[in-house]
Every structure is written in structure tokens, then in C-alpha cells.
Amino acid sequence: MFLHTLSFEWRYYLRQPSYYVVGMLLFLVCFFATATDNVQIGSGGEVLKNSPFAIGQTLLITGVIAMFAVVNFVGSTAVRNQQCLMEELLYVKPLSPIGYQLGRFAGSALVVMTLFTLAPLGHLLGSLMPWVDSSRFGEISLWFYLKPMLLLVMPSLLFLSALFYAMAQKFRSMMALYLTAVAVFILYGLAGQLASQPQYREIAALLDPFALRTYSQVARYWTIAEKNTISMGLEGLMLQNRVIWLSITAFILAISGLHRQPSLTRRTEGKKQRAYKVPVMPPLSALVRTPNISGRAQFWTRVRFEVKQVLFTAPFYILGALSIFNLLGPMIAGDLNWYGTSNWPLTQDMVDLIVGSTGLLMVIILVFYCGEIVWRERSTGMGDIIDSLPVSNRVFLSSKFVALSLVMVILYLIAMLTTICFQLIKGQMNLELSQYAIRLGFMILLPLMMSAVLAFFFQVLAPNKYAGMGLYVGYYVLSLILASWGFGHSLNNFASSPTLPYSDMNGYGWSLQSHALYMLYWGAFSVLLFLLAFGLYRRGPEVGLKHRIGLLKYQLGSGGRVLAFASVAVFAGMGAYLFYQTTVVNDYRIPDEMTDSQADYEKRYRQYADAPVLSPVSVKGHFDIYPGERRLKARVEMRWQNRSGEPISRMLVSLPEHTDRASLKFDIPGARLADEDDSLPVAWLVFDTPIAVGAEIAGEISLVRENTGIAENNFDLTLVENGTFINNFELLPVFGYQSDAELLDRHEREKRGLPPKDRANKLEDKRFHQVNFFGPQGSFVDFEATVSTAGDQTALVPGYLTKAWQENGRNFFHYKMDSPMVNFFAIVSGRFEVKKEQYKGINIEVYYHPDHPWNVERMVESVRDSIDYFTQAFGPYQHRQLRIMEFPGYRSFAQSFANTVPYSERIGFITDLRDPDKIDPVYYVTAHEVAHQWWGHQVGAADVQGSAVISESLSQYAALMVMEKKYGAHMLRKFLRYELDRYLRGRGGERIGEMPLLRSENQQYIHYQKGSVVMMAIKDMVGEEKLNANLAAFLERYRYRTDPFPTTLDLLDYLKQGLDDEELAFVDSAFRDIKLYDLRLTNAKVTELENGKVRVDLDIHAGLLKADNEGKEQEEIFNERVDIGLFAADPDSIDSEEQVLLLEKHPLKSGDNQLSFELDKAPSFVGVDPFVKLVDRDSKDNIFKL
Secondary structure (H helix, E strand, O other): OHHHHHHHHHHHHHOOHHHHHHHHHHHHHHHHHHHOOOOOOOOOOOOOOOOHHHHHHHHHHHHHHOHHHHHHHHHHHHHHHHHOOOHHHHOOOOOOHHHHHHHHHHHHHHHHHHHHOHHHHHHHHHHOOOOOOHHHOOOOOHHHHHHHHHHHHHHHHHHHHHHHHHHHHHHOOHHHHHHHHHHHHHHHHHHHHHHOOHHHHHHHHHOOOOOHHHHHHHOOOOOHHHHHHOOOOOOHHHHHHHHHHHHHHHHHHHHOOOOOOOOOOOOOOOOOOOOOOOOOOOOHHHHOOOOOOOHHHHHHHHHHHHHHHHHOOHHHHHHHHHHHHHHHHHHHHOOOEEOOEEEOOOHHHHHHHHHHHHHHHHHHHHHHHHHHHHOHHHHOOOHHHHHOOOOOHHHHHHHHHHHHHHHHHHHHHHHHHHHHHHHHHOOOOOOOHHHHHHHHHHHHHHHHHHHHHHHHHHHHHOOOHHHHHHHHHHHHHHHHHHHHOOOOOOOOOOOOOOOOOOEOOOEOOOHHHHHHHHHHHHHHHHHHHHHHHHHOOOOOOOOOHHHHHHOHHHHHHHHHHHHHHHHHHHHHHHHHHHHHHHHHHOOOOOHHHHHHHHHHHHHHHHHHOOOOOOEEEEEEEEEEEEHHHOEEEEEEEEEEEOOOOOOEEEEEEEOOOOEOHHHOEEEOOOEEEEOOOOOOOEEEEEEEEEEOOOOEEEEEEEEEEEOOOOOOOOOOOOOOOOOEEEEHHHHOOEEOOOHHHOOOOHHHHHHOOOOOOOOOOOOOOHHHOOOEOOOHHHOEEEEEEEEEEEOOOEEEOOOEEEEEEEEOOEEEEEEEOOOOEEOOOEEEEEOOEEEEEEEOOEEEEEEEOOOOOOOHHHHHHHHHHHHHHHHHHOOOOOOOEEEEEEEOOOOOOEOOEOOEEEEEHHHHHOEOOOOOOOOOHHHHHHHHHHHOOOEOOOEOOEOOOOHHHHHHHHHHHHHHHHHHHHHOHHHHHHHHHHHHHHHHHHHHOOOOOOOOHHHOOOOHHHHHHHHHHHHHHHHHHHOHHHHHHHHHHHHHHHOOOOOOOOOHHHHHHHHOOOOOHHHHHHHHHHHHOOEEEEEEEEEEEEEEOOOOOEEEEEEEEEEEEEEOOOOOEEEEOOEEEEEEEEEOOOOOOOOOHHHEEEEEEEEEEOEEEEEEEEEOOOOOEEEEOOOOOOOEOOHHHHEEEO
16 A cells, blocks of 8 residues: 555656656756856855855755745645545545555655755756866765765655645645745744854754754854865764754654544534524515626625635734744844844834845745635636626736735734834834835835736636746746846846835935836836736636637727736836936946956056056045035045156056046146046046156046936945945045956956956065055045035034035035045035034044934943053054044945044944943944054055054954953953854855965955954963053054055064063964864863862863865864863853952863862853963853853
8 A cells, every 4th residue: 555655646746747847946946056157055155066065055955945845745645635525535445544644645755855856966967067167166976965965955855744744634725834834934034043143053053954054053164175075974963953853753753643544624523513494485586686786896895705715814813923923033032233232123124124034935925825816716616606707807806916915915014013012112112104114015015016916927827826836936036047147137127126225314315216116117017917817817618828818808808908008108118218227327237247347457457557656645625515416526636746766657547436437537737538448447647748756746636426317236325315425535536556456256267367366465575565555545645625515414524624614505614634644535424413522632523313322422432441542552642533423324334534433323323232241342343443543544554465454453452452441351252252253154255265364365354353363362372561562662663654564574573572482482373373272171070178178170172273275274282371260150241350260371282181270169160261362163162061
């Protein structure tokens, strides 16, 4: 019986088109992910596409997608007998329960697993295509495909098969299976919230039925070399995960009833049968009447029926509850956080949360519900009866569309009420309900309703509901693939539009206008689709598509045909207008075109990289900002000097974006703009007489930066209605060849015939020691500017305000610096509230959006503390003011200019700092940006490897010292754990090669994250006082020096001053080597002594690895002193020195070490390197709870 039933299921699905459609989909997804660069699943960068890590990750992600294939095949097997009305005939037979039930389950599960084998096959064949880049592939090994498929993916598919079969056995309903799939999807997302919290990552890894997060957690700190060579097996976390879920699978099968005799569906179980009296029937003639029902009455009757069938049902109630549950996880876990600290629950974030949490969920609901609603009558056997009623197709289809739309509307209303309750609970009373209406209703729900029309159209075309679902899913996947191939324009993507993220400061920006026009365009197309769906609606016994097409003209009627022609006219007219606006008025380029432009720039102009250019000496700017028009007129008077060592006859000029070339003018005596490149924003500035060495010239540059029409991509986020923020390198032309514009990805370079590129100039190359990291244009200049803006806005640039006035309804401001500054300045304009304070002769000002007052005082406090510490540790602050200016959250960073710090609303102004146990990122970021006034503005760095270490790593150290002084060592430990985690993860995503700190090539995970850990380790080793003295000496030597600029070699020389041999070796190795420590407490024992004290015995393992730039590691001899700590409380929560019972450095050697300590009382926690001062790949095993 078992083999017979299994064989039947197998043969049944081999005859189904869905079998081949799903198989082809799985094959093509993995094929394109390997054979092209446009479709990416999982890892990228320098990880080989057929590496064991990449293969395993791709198959696991595809396994998540395959869940919906399990619903289709396993679920339909379980309910087929009921749907085909075969229960009465079949279940009277003397069936073997185990053989029959297990055979059906095994047959359908085997179908799914067989289908999945096409995924690795597609991946393998993709790697063999002749056009692929061979440098992205390694040696082919079939074991790399078989191992993850058999050990990782198949157990997941088996669990899903068991779960869906059991649910189908229990509820005998495909809708129950759809809801189960949605529930699994939501629970999987909630587990992802756990994974975002460091302390819960291992729990989340164990709770993942797909093992994808387990895979990511195990390989979290793998290097490129490890990812390219190691095939993950069943051990550790992965073994535990597979055992857990195979056990759950066995439990589900045990209770699912596979061992019981199948029985008829119990439709009336538990309900008491009511007795009815047979009524006395009147004469038949009295019942006969001719109804007079209008189409409108029929429509509302059908709407009430459809709504009742959809909304007032248990599945919809469950779906509503799942929608709430879907939001609770991100809200409670603090999904919108930074360093573990959440933002205030502003409405902009709540809407983003709803959209992000329900985006894919809504697509799933749309696909499944649309199929159920359209095919309800035929699925229940009532199709022919309903079709014979005198009701038009328009009524049938419209009522079903209204019902489906209400599903989405009500789910979003539930989500909105959930987030509003959360806002009120968290104390956010400014609910901004209009945002919910406009962003959820107009910008999200309206496109979703149009997508519902498309889903209806596919269902009308398809021979059955599963084919209709497949058509929509196929379209959805195809649109993603086509977008990656350059067809991502909103004119090509159904119901889409180019939109801007919402900002509290700038509101919707220009999004509402562009969205409205695109919705008119897609709305016209949706009306046309609806008319076609209405005309082709399946009705009566003749249901062939060809027959229905023949009746289309009749079904539409004259009114329908007129409406269809009008829709085509609007669609074509709006399409032409939007195409003109986005591709003619504005520049539209697909990613490949932008990459080609970078390559063309390098090929044409790389030969002039070493050509001399003039250096600016003074800048006097006149800037007129028109925020409502998103326009800026600039006229800049400048002086330049030839400091290059040779005469200059011409200079390459890079022209700014979003600037009409006709408005750009160089009014420089004896100079003219020539040889403009037609395809690139490049020209030559030619001098009639070469500029001699040391000579100065003066001139004026004027231009208009303006945004017109509708842009599809490459938005200008610098000029906005409220919160303009633009720097001089974005606004003005830049002299000289720009190496930053070159392609970095070595594979893209190879495809375009470009040689390998160095990310930075070599550390020892003295040619670049005369140029700072801003380039030749970043020299020190005298600066002043006059800025005008709208009458309700304040404009700011570096310098001291000397005059402010109004003229013609506009505000004017004149600023002037009292000493030379780096030629790097920002122009900011907005409607601000201002917090002002004078501290030790320094004016501290914070310009902020009126709705964001929460953290302004904390910023001021950080500025005060930073100025105090940095002045005492490094030297005096060079200015008489420091201003912080908020700008819209389109860009999430803060940036330090001379005595001014533009600061994004997203990373500080809306952070919720009410929990004192969480990291204070506002205080830290502010301190970091203030530190740049020393490290970056007083001391620049040569334009070579390691330049960012001098500006960023030293600013990190300075900020962390201020933070430690305020919040203590335990808070610093929390912060460094995040930094260490990000550094170690960054190593695995390296695109070229990891460099030691000394030679960091603008690699953020090195100069920020590793820089934090290393500098704090050096401070711990040599002492705060000695380190600060050495840094102060370094700053004193190179303050404002340009001949030459310092390098990390110079910094290292100063850091070594006055150190002993052990300290010298540690500091030198920290900068020159890539070191990874392996420290762990293997055992701890407390023994009470007769003298009333306790002895604490520790077993500590110590190891040291050194890595090359590919991550290949080699074991080294460990022989260093390391902190050993004994604590009365968890080191993460220590709030007083009394809780630190002992903290001493002790020498450790490679291998196992034993240490003993005698204390007055027993500790609760012990730790090796407890405050995360060393780069330890697994710092969680450094702490042992007794």
C-alpha cells in the first residue's frame, strides 16, 4: 500500500503543469544567480560564486522560497480527496492507515525534494556558462552542492512537509494552509528580530527551521578565505538546530494521524441539529413575480456577500491577529535602533515599520486571497448555477475586487491602530494621523489595489487558480530580475513610482507630485486590465480563452470600448510625458551605464592623474538659496596658487551634478573652459599663459544648481525645501583628476579592460605626503561667505556671523572666519529652533527641527565635556564657537566642518535616551564630531594609506574616552562589543583585501570599528596619561602643517615615545599586524578557605592568530599580559567600583593556563579580558558566571 500510494502521488504530479513551472522557477533563480552579475542571492564581493559558503547560502535562501511549493504540493495532496468529493468512495475501502497515509505524505514530500534538486543543478550549470567571469569561480566540487542540500535543506523541507500535511489533515482546507504559511513567514521574521540583538543570536539560530540564520551565525566571522574553502557541516549550533527540528518533525508526524484510518470530513460535529417545521406553501402562482433589480442593487448585494465571505470568517480573524503579531516583534525588540538604542516611535518610523513588515506579506495575501475569491464558486461546485444568474460580469468582478481591497485596507488599519497604541504607550503623543492616511493610503495601498487588478487579470486568464497564482508570482520574480538587468524604470514596473523617504524636516519633498502622476499613468493601465478581465471573465460552459476572446467586444459594449480607448490614451500620454521628464529633462542612467561612465572616465583621463593643479588660497562666496524651487545660485571669488613645482598650462575640471552647463562660468583672466566632454561631466580649463610656480591668480566661478521636472533616480538630496545641506565639493567644479571616481570592484574593472586599482596611494610614496586626504583642493584658505535664503529660514556656513539682514522678503547672512581653515565647507538652510549656550568663552549652538527637541541638551552636554577633555588631553580648541545643524534623514551621518557640524535627524535628534542602561549614541556621535576639530581640522593626513586612521581612529578614541568618563567602563564594554562585532563581520565582506590598521585604505570597518578597539587596548596597555601626552606631542608637531602632512608612520613613531619593550611590541604589532586573540575561560572554581577567605581557581585558554589580507590565518606564540577580572556583578551592568573585586593584568602563554586568587568574598562573575580590549573573535566566552 505504501509504495503503491507513493507511486500514485508521484505519477499524479508528473502530469501537472505546476510541477514543471515550479521546477523551472527554482532552476532559473539559481541559474541566473550564478550565470549573471545582475541577480544576486546571498554572498558577493570576493566570495567565489561556487564556493561552499555561497552554494550553501544560496540553497538555504531558495529553501525559504520553496516553502510555497510545499504548500502547493503537500497541502493539495492532503485535501485532494475532499475537494474531488472522493472521500465517500475511497474511505469505505479497507485501507492500511500507515501505508496509505504515509505513502501520500512521502509521495508529496518526495515530489518537493525532487523539485528542489533543480536548484543546485541550476547553480552548477550557471557556473559552466561560457560567458561567466572565471575569476569569480573556483574548482567545481559536487560535494559542495550535495552536502548543504542533504544535511541542511532537506531536513527543512521535511519539517515543512510534515507541518503542512498535519495542518491539512486537521482542517481540510487550503486556506488553513495559506494562513499557516503566513504564520511561519511571520514567526521567521520575529526570530530575525532576536538575531539583531547580540545576546539572542544563538537562540534565534536554534529557532530557525530553515537553518539560514544558523548558517549566518556559524559563519558570522568567517573571512573570505574561510568562506571560499570551508563547507559547513553538522557540528555545534548547526547540529543542534537540525536535531531540534528533526525532532519536531518526528513529533508532528506522530500526532498528525498518519497511523489512523482516514475518515470523512466531519462537517457538523459538535453542532446540535435544529428541528424545523415544514411551512405551508402558498400556491405557486402567488410566488411568481418579475423582479426589477438594478445593476447598482446587484453590485451592493454582491459586495455584501463577498465581504461577508472574506471578512467575517475565522481565517480573516486569524490573519488580523497575525498582522498584529507581525508588528509586535520589531516594536518590542527595538527594530529601529543604533548600538541597541531605539528611536522615539515617530509616525514616520511607524509607517516605515508597517510597510517593511507587511510588504512581502501583502503580496502573499494578495496572491492567495485573489485566487480563492475569484474561484470560490467553481471550487464549491456552484459555478454553473451562479453563472446562469442574470448578473453582469462587471458586478461579479467589481464586488470581488472590493472584497479583496477591503482585506488589505482593514489589515493596514489594524497595523495602524497597533502602532498608534505602541506610540501612546511609549509616550509619543504627536501621532500625525495624516501620515498614515497619505503614506499608507495614497502611496502604498493605492499601488497595492492596482496590483490586485493585475492579480485578477491573471486569474481570469489562467485555467485554474494555482496557475493564476503562478502567473502572478512569475511576474513578480521576473520584474525583480528585469529591474536588475536595467529595466528598473518605474514606467516598466507595474504600479511603482520614484519616491523619496519621508522626513520630519522636509515632509514628502517632491514625492507626492511624482507619485500622483505615476499613479495616473498606472491607474489608466489598471482600468484597461480591469476591462479586459471583465470582458474575459469565465462564465458558462464555454470557458476556453479563445472563445472568451471572441466575445470580448460584445462583453465590453460601446461604453466599455470607449473607456478602454480613453485608458489607452491616458496611459500613452502620461507615459510619454513621464519618459520625457525622467530621461530628457533629467538624467536617467541604469547601473551598468553609470559603471561604464566610470570606466570611460578612467580610460580617457587617468593619464592626467599626476598633472599639476592650482591650490585654493582664499574663498569668498555668494550663495542664494531658493528652497521652494530647489535652486541655488553661487558666485565664488577665489584666489589660487601654483604649489605644484612646475608651470601649469591647463587643468582638468570635473563639473558638478544637477548643474546646467550653460550657467557654469569661469571668469578668470587669461583662462577659458575648453574641450568639454560630450558624454562625461569633464572639461579643460586652459590658460593663455602658463601659471608659474608660486604665482597666484584670482577669478570667479558662477553657476546655478537647479532641480526641474521629475527625476527617476539620482535624486539631488542636497537641495530641499527645508533642510538644504550641500558642501563645496558637491556644489563647485573640482580641479584635477578624481581617482575617487574610478571603479573599485576588480571584476567590473576586468570586464571593462582596466588594470587592477590601488584603493589608496602607498604609505611610503612621498609624492603624496604634500597633499592631504582632501586632495590638492583641500588646502587651508581664508574664508567668508554671504548666504541668502527664504524669509522663514536660517542659513549657516562655517565662520562667525558678522551681519544679518532682510531684503525683498529674504534673509541674508554674512560669515567670516578669523583664521585659515581647510577648504571644506557646508551650506545649510532650514527652519530651525535654536539652543544657545556660552561655555568658557565658546558659543555652543544647536539648530534643530522644532519637533525634535529631545536630545538637544545632551548634544550641548557632549560638546562641553568634549571641549574640556580634548583641550586638557590634546591642546586648545581653535575656534570661539561650535554649531550643530540638523538636516533631513535622507542621509544618515554627521560631518564635521570648521566650527560647524551638520547632523542627520536619523542618528541623533530622534533617539530615545530614556533608558540609562543603554548606550547613548547621541553623546558618542557628538563627541566624535567635536574631536574632528582636532583630528582632521588641526591635523590633516597625507593622501596615502592610513589617512583615515589619523582623522577617524583618533576621533573614535577621543570620543570613547569622553564617553567612558561619563558612563563608566561597563558602558564602554557594551560599546566595544558592538565595534568588535562589526569589525569581525566587516572582514568577511571585504571586497579587495583586509589591511592592517597602519595601512587602512578607507575601509570603514578598520578605521572606525577596529580603530576603536585597538586604540582603547593601547590606552589600557600604556596608560591614558602617556598615550594622551604622545598624541598631544604629535598634534603639536603637525598642527596646520602642510610640508609634509603626517602619515600613520609618523603617528606610530609618536605613540612609541617613552614606552618599555613590552609596550613597544604591543603598539607596533597592533598597527602593523592583523591579529586575532582566542581567549576563553574554560573553568572556574571557588573554594572556601579556613581563614574565612575564598580561593578562585581559573582555567584559561590563550591563543593568537595572525592573518593575511585574504583572511588566511596562522597560529602564533602567545605571550602577553591580559586583564583578569573578578566581579560581584555582571561586567555589563557594573555601576560602582565596589563591584570590581579584582582587575589585574597577568601573563598568559599559548595553550592552557591556571591562575589562583585569594579574596575576602566570592565573586559572581569572572572574566579574561572582560572589558573587550583585545580583538577576540568570540568574546562571549570571556565571561564565566559562577
